[in-house]
Amino acid sequence: MAFDSLAERLQEAFKKLRGKGKLTENDIKEAMREVRLALLEADVNFKVVKNFVKKVSEKATGSEVLESLTPGQQVVKIVNEELTALMGGSEAKLSFDSSITAFMLVGLQGAGKTTMAGKLALHLRKRNRKPLLVAADIYRPAAIKQLQIVGKQIDIPVFAMGDKVSPVDIAKASMEYARKEGCDVVIVDTAGRLHIDEELMNELKSIKSSIRPMETLLVVDAMTGQDAVNVSESFNNSLDLTGVILTKLDGDTRGGAALSIREVTGKPIKFSGVGEKMSDLEVFHPERMASRILGMGDVLSLIEQA
Amino acid sequence: MANFFEKLKSGLSKTRDNITGKMNEVLGLAMTIDEDLFEELEEVLITSDVGYETSMILIEKLRQKIRLQKITEVDKVSGALKEVISEFMEDEEKKFKVEKPTIILVIGVNGVGKTTSIGKLSHKYKKEGKKVIMAAADTFRAAAIDQLEVWAKRAEVDIVRHQEGSDPAAVVFDALQAFKARNGDVLLVDTAGRLHNKKNLMNELEKIRRVIDREYGDANIYSLLVLDGTSGQNAVIQAKEFQKVAQLDGIVLTKLDGTAKGGVVLSIKESLKIPVVYIGVGEGIDDLQDFDAKAFAEALI
Numbered sequence: 001m002a003f004d005s006l007a008e009r010l011q012e013a014f015k016k017l018r019g020k021g022k023l024t025e026n027d028i029k030e031a032m033r034e035v036r037l038a039l040l041e042a043d044v045n046f047k048v049v050k051n052f053v054k055k056v057s058e059k060a061t062g063s064e065v066l067e068s069l070t071p072g073q074q075v076v077k078i079v080n081e082e083l084t085a086l087m088g089g090s091e092a093k094l095s096f097d098s099s100i101t102a103f104m105l106v107g108l109q110g111a112g113k114t115t116m117a118g119k120l121a122l123h124l125r126k127r128n129r130k131p132l133l134v135a136a137d138i139y140r141p142a143a144i145k146q147l148q149i150v151g152k153q154i155d156i157p158v159f160a161m162g163d164k165v166s167p168v169d170i171a172k173a174s175m176e177y178a179r180k181e182g183c184d185v186v187i188v189d190t191a192g193r194l195h196i197d198e199e200l201m202n203e204l205k206s207i208k209s210s211i212r213p214m215e216t217l218l219v220v221d222a223m224t225g226q227d228a229v230n231v232s233e234s235f236n237n238s239l240d241l242t243g244v245i246l247t248k249l250d251g252d253t254r255g256g257a258a259l260s261i262r263e264v265t266g267k268p269i270k271f272s273g274v275g276e277k278m279s280d281l282e283v284f285h286p287e288r289m290a291s292r293i294l295g296m297g298d299v300l301s302l303i304e305q306a
Numbered sequence: 307m308a309n310f311f312e313k314l315k316s317g318l319s320k321t322r323d324n325i326t327g328k329m330n331e332v333l334g335l336a337m338t339i340d341e342d343l344f345e346e347l348e349e350v351l352i353t354s355d356v357g358y359e360t361s362m363i364l365i366e367k368l369r370q371k372i373r374l375q376k377i378t379e380v381d382k383v384s385g386a387l388k389e390v391i392s393e394f395m396e397d398e399e400k401k402f403k404v405e406k407p408t409i410i411l412v413i414g415v416n417g418v419g420k421t422t423s424i425g426k427l428s429h430k431y432k433k434e435g436k437k438v439i440m441a442a443a444d445t446f447r448a449a450a451i452d453q454l455e456v457w458a459k460r461a462e463v464d465i466v467r468h469q470e471g472s473d474p475a476a477v478v479f480d481a482l483q484a485f486k487a488r489n490g491d492v493l494l495v496d497t498a499g500r501l502h503n504k505k506n507l508m509n510e511l512e513k514i515r516r517v518i519d520r521e522y523g524d525a526n527i528y529s530l531l532v533l534d535g536t537s538g539q540n541a542v543i544q545a546k547e548f549q550k551v552a553q554l555d556g557i558v559l560t561k562l563d564g565t566a567k568g569g570v571v572l573s574i575k576e577s578l579k580i581p582v583v584y585i586g587v588g589e590g591i592d593d594l595q596d597f598d599a600k601a602f603a604e605a606l607i
């Protein structure tokens with residue numbers, strides 16, 4: 001299957017480089033073809049791949065690399081470093097308000113927003129905050145019930161007003177409720193929607209302007225393909241996101257969409273979801289993601305053996 | 307399936323118009339049929355999630371077609387590529403037939419649209435005059451049973467359910483008995499979303515399938531894999547793993563009302579020969595259509 005052979009192919013390409021004393025531009029070109037393929041198979045966006053390969057090629061054909069004693073390793077190092085840099089370099093933290101902090105989770109249908117709302121609440125409570133979950137999805141069948149069950153599992157209060165009140169009014173009222181109940185973080189779960197659905201995108205804008213969240217987080221399924229770019233660009237243009245959360249990373253997807261989203265929106269990826277349980281949340285690590293996208297874990301260990 | 311087109315067109319906002327039409331752009335700029343053009347067409351396919359290898363195969367087929375049909379004008383290339391794609395996706399013998407009694411096991415990774423598709427399918431079969439029963443065998447996800455129940459009400463069909471947390475195979479067993487006793491035409495089984503690399507969850511699915519085979523082996527038993535149209539290349543592995551435990555008969559490709567093209571089904575067709583049977587084009591009860599290879603090819607590029 002594509003993915004198995006991918007790491008192998010990369011290893012082959014780098015092995016070829018390693019075997020050589022000095023590299024020619026042609027050697028680099030050939031290796032870059034494999035890198036390009038690896039990124040495409042990992043679902044990194046086509047345009048992002050193009051730019052990336054161009055940039056790495058330029059660096060790799062610089063004199064330090066071509067004249068170094070271990071050119072193969074140098075190229076691998078450049079690829080890995082550049083990917084990590086593209087992924088944002090280091091961990092990005094959440095921002096908090098001096099009074100009540102609002103967070104808003106947005107994204108396509110089924111991305112994992114409701115589950116993530118619960119995970120975030122649990123994560124924050126462990127850090128001595130008092131979160132309130134807000135059920136602002138009035139459209140999906142049993143969405144409110146789902147959040148209520150999630151809240152119950154982790155013993156976090158859930159604010160709901162049924163499905164006859166507008167999400168904007170629910171969000172507004174939740175801030176008042178949080179004040180009364182002594183909660184200091186409000187996490188608003190919104191309905192999944194398409195980025196091209198103007199009406200529903202406007203609804204998000206209204207929620208945002210009425211509660212002024214410190215974080216507007218786009219929740220993205222790590223298995224998303226090339227369309228991740230269009231989606232994240234649209235959400236970012238409408239809502240000026242503060243960050244991204246990747247879900248379903250417990251699968252065996254390479255998650256190249258992550259790279260594209262970061263590149264296109266310029267917004268950091270803050271967390272990843274790694275399972276269906278409420279504790280399955282991790283702070284996002286750019287360097288690990290970079291390795292994962294290329295299957296670098298295998299490649300790097302192979303290089304080190306040499 | 308002019309219908310699907312209408313739906314896509316009517317759903318087209320300016321955003322979508324900007325994103326699509328890539329093909330027209332490529333062909334509009336091209337002067338001759340040359341390597342540059344083939345390379346750009348390959349890009350168009352890759353950006354629709356067709357995947358590198360399958361894109362190469364399709365472009366090779368396109369070259370052949372152009373040679374055989376002696377095509378020389380650039381503006382005929384688009385039509386030729388669409389033909390290549392629709393021929394590639396067409397199914398010679400339609401194996402998926404919903405005749406009494408039919409049991410459909412609906413499976414897939416998390417959040418792809420299994421429960422919603424069951425809601426839509428129930429409505430469709432019911433409208434065709436069939437007696438439909440749903441089995442709520444996702445006993446794991448929060449409010450999954452309630453969600454299916456809402457769909458059962460909307461479609462006005464029966465549902466067999468247990469408590470949250472109970473054994474899904476037991477739900478299926480009960481549903482099969484009810485299906486026989488009530489002389490139903492179609493039984494639709496909703497299952498929990500599961501990633502294909504989770505061994506225990508895949509074993510659970512295998513067990514469900516076994517119960518169906520054992521309890522009602524005479525029925526037409528189908529496993530439908532639901533795939534999110536926005537999926538990338540990982541969907542190919544998903545299909546392979548689900549194939550192993552549940553013998554896939556078809557794919558339901560959902561969320562095609564967005565800007566995603568679902569091109570990954572071409573790669574799946576290439577490696578596993580599994581046909582797409584239905585497509586999902588929205589969240590409403592009527593937003594499900596039979597797959598049509600021609601319309602799909604039109605929408606893909």
Ligand SMILES: Nc1nc2c(ncn2[C@@H]2O[C@H](COP(=O)(O)OP(=O)(O)OP(=O)(O)O)[C@@H](O)[C@H]2O)c(=O)[nH]1
Pocket residue numbers: 107108109110111112113114115116137140143190191192193247248249250251272273274275276280416417447499501
């Ligand atoms: N394996 C895995 N499953 C996840 C993860 N996050 C969410 N899910 C599952 O994905 C499915 C969809 O999750 P939801 O939280 O309902 O997604 P949503 O974005 O709220 O969906 P809508 O409200 O319908 O738009 C459920 O089956 C979740 O259990 C994750 O990190 N890993």
Ligand SMILES: Nc1nc2c(ncn2[C@@H]2O[C@H](COP(=O)(O)OP(=O)(O)OP(=O)(O)O)[C@@H](O)[C@H]2O)c(=O)[nH]1
Pocket residue numbers: 109110140192194414415416417418419420421422423444447450497498499500532560561562563564585586587588589593
């Ligand atoms: N736009 C669009 N949304 C869809 C379509 N099909 C399903 N959805 C939405 O996708 C989300 C997930 O759908 P579900 O039916 O709950 O998916 P599932 O596979 O049953 O999810 P789990 O049981 O959690 O694994 C919901 O918000 C649905 O309304 C579709 O064709 N188009």
Ligand SMILES: [Mg+2]
Pocket residue numbers: 113114115137140143189190191192
């Ligand atoms: Mg939700």
Ligand SMILES: [Mg+2]
Pocket residue numbers: 420421422444450496497498499
């Ligand atoms: Mg479901």
